[in-house]
Amino acid sequence: MSDSSQRSARGERILVVGPSWVGDMVMAQSLFITLKNHDANCVIDVMGPKWSAPMLERMPQVRRAIVLETGHGETGLRTRWRLGRSLKGVYDRAIVLPRSLKSALVPFFAGIPRRVGFTGEQRYVVLTERRRLDKVVLDQTVKRFVSLGLPLEGTSDAIPEPHLQVDTARQRSLREVHGLHQALIAMMPGAEYGPAKQWPLPHFRQVAEAMTARGYQVIVLGGPKDQEAGETISDGLSGVINLCGETSLTDAVDLLGACEQAISNDSGLMHVAAAVGTHVQAIYGSSTPNYTPPLTAARDIHWLNLSCSPCFERICPLGHKRCLHDITPDQVIARLPS
Numbered sequence: 001m002s003d004s005s006q007r008s009a010r011g012e013r014i015l016v017v018g019p020s021w022v023g024d025m026v027m028a029q030s031l032f033i034t035l036k037n038h039d040a041n042c043v044i045d046v047m048g049p050k051w052s053a054p055m056l057e058r059m060p061q062v063r064r065a066i067v068l069e070t071g072h073g074e075t076g077l078r079t080r081w082r083l084g085r086s087l088k089g090v091y092d093r094a095i096v097l098p099r100s101l102k103s104a105l106v107p108f109f110a111g112i113p114r115r116v117g118f119t120g121e122q123r124y125v126v127l128t129e130r131r132r133l134d135k136v137v138l139d140q141t142v143k144r145f146v147s148l149g150l151p152l153e154g155t156s157d158a159i160p161e162p163h164l165q166v167d168t169a170r171q172r173s174l175r176e177v178h179g180l181h182q183a184l185i186a187m188m189p190g191a192e193y194g195p196a197k198q199w200p201l202p203h204f205r206q207v208a209e210a211m212t213a214r215g216y217q218v219i220v221l222g223g224p225k226d227q228e229a230g231e232t233i234s235d236g237l238s239g240v241i242n243l244c245g246e247t248s249l250t251d252a253v254d255l256l257g258a259c260e261q262a263i264s265n266d267s268g269l270m271h272v273a274a275a276v277g278t279h280v281q282a283i284y285g286s287s288t289p290n291y292t293p294p295l296t297a298a299r300d301i302h303w304l305n306l307s308c309s310p311c312f313e314r315i316c317p318l319g320h321k322r323c324l325h326d327i328t329p330d331q332v333i334a335r336l337p338s
Contacts, residue, residue, distance in 0.1 A: 011041025015066075015087070015112060017096040017103050018048035018056075021192070022249070022268025025052050026275050027142040027295065028097060029162035031149045032061035037160070038149075045091075047083075047106060054250045055272075058164040068106070075102050084109025095148050099133075101126065116148055141292050161295045162275040166257035167250075174255055178241060182217040185336070186256055186273065188264040189233060190226035190244070194314025196286035197265050199324050201232045206329035207263060207336070212239035214338060219243050219259070221252050221269055261336055270294055281332050285324040286311050300335045302327045 014035060018025055025048060032044050045064050046056050053065035068083065070076030080102065087110040094107030096117035107115045108126040117123065119130040131148065138144045142159055150157060175181070189204050191197035208218045218237075220230040222244040230242035247255065252269060256262060257276040264270035264280060266287045273280050274294035282294050284303040288310040293301070303309075309323045316323075 011043055012039055012093060013043045013091045014045070015091040015094045015107060015110075016044060016046045017094065017098065017107065017117075018046045018052060019097050020049055022051075022055075023266075023271040023292065024097075024141060024145075025055060026162050026164070026268070026271040027292075028145050029059050029061070029164070029275070030142050030160050030295065031095070031097075031145040032059060033160040033162075034146050034157055035149045036061045037157075051249060054248070055164070055253065058166075058250065058253055059162075060165065077102075077105070080105045081109050084111075086110075087112075096127065097145055097148065118144070118148070139290065142295060159295070162271070163277075164253050164272065164275040166276055167254055170251075171254040171258050174247075174251055175258060178219070178243065180217055180219065180241070180255075180258070182215065182239070184255075184259040185211045185216045185218045186259040186262040186264075186278070187218060187220045187233060188222060188262065188267055188269040188273070189220065189229045190222040190269075191265040191267045192223075192225075193267075194286075196311070196313050196316045196321065196324075197267065197284075199265055199283045199285070199327065200321075201229055203327070203329045203332075204263065205233045205237070207332050208233055208237055208240045210329070210333045211336060212237060214336075216260075217241065219255060221247065221255065263332060263336075266292060274299065281335055283324070283327060283332070285309070285321065286313050286316070302331060 018028055035042055043063050046062050047066040047068055050067050053067055056062045056065040070079050084106040091112045093114040094112040096104045099118050099120035101121040101123055104123050104126040115127045116129040117127050118133045187204055211218055218240045220233050220242045224245035226244040230244035234240040234242040256273045256278050259278050261279045262273035266284050270282055274296040279298040280294045281300050289301045289303055304323050306323050
């Protein structure tokens with residue numbers, strides 16, 4: 001039996017080099033689903049940062065997560081070489097989602113025969129198949145990810161929505177531990193990218209007041225950096241619980257799965273909420289829903305599309321953040337359950 005026939009019989013072995021941002025890793029699940037739709041027997045392993053491993057366990061298409069022990073922004077050449085050599089002979093194809101040179105090094109060191117990615121950062125040697133990025137056709141991050149898993153001839157596959165699995169037993173335990181015995185609304189005031197993506201905290205607080213008056217409990221989710229923001233929203237408000245820095249990423253997956261709605265900046269947790277089926281109130285400032293929309297039909301988009309946006313800056317270059325300030329709490333409240 002030829003090598004190609006053997007590969008077809010057992011399913012292709014694929015290594016995906018995943019992105020470094022939470023939201024992008026959620027959107028990458030659309031690629032994993034697409035690969036499985038084309039070859040149900042394929043094996044998909046995903047290489048990513050340490051934080052991503054527990055979340056990848058919530059994606060049934062992924063066999064295992066491979067942790068790359070380098071910090072964000074670090075080259076880690078020796079670490080990548082060692083990891084690559086340990087994977088020699090394991091995979092048939094690598095799909096490299098980031099466009100940096102360093103992201104393609106592990107598949108290169110592993111000698112994976114087919115290494116696919118977009119042209120960028122002089123990756124002529126480390127990739128065997130360099131795709132041209134047509135930003136007009138591939139106008140969304142998720143489309144770019146999925147396209148790398150399709151033949152060059154370009155079948156126009158529909159983009160499947162990500163679906164993270166919720167652990168209902170852990171969900172019940174988390175609700176008990178945090179005293180969450182009413183219907184829930186989530187708020188995610190953070191955005192790792194920068195303040196030009198962050199809706200004003202007084203706006204979040206006004207929405208929280210309105211929802212507790214309607215009988216809901218409100219949970220504020222985020223990382224340790226968001227603790228102060230969570231306090232600003234929750235301080236003195238009965239029924240508003242600040243869980244920023246108190247939960248892991250997979251805790252957030254399960255808690256968001258218990259919420260009726262989530263109010264969020266354009267952030268990683270917004271994509272998590274969409275992927276567990278929670279209705280999302282998505283607030284956009286310096287970015288645009290045309291590029292990174294929540295991948296769900298259960299959504300309301302709040303975006304003013306001002307003449308100065310999207311600027312994609314971390315800090316408002318004009319100093320006024322009107323793209324966010326002028327989205328009023330009442331606009332969001334009107335879309336929430338009464």
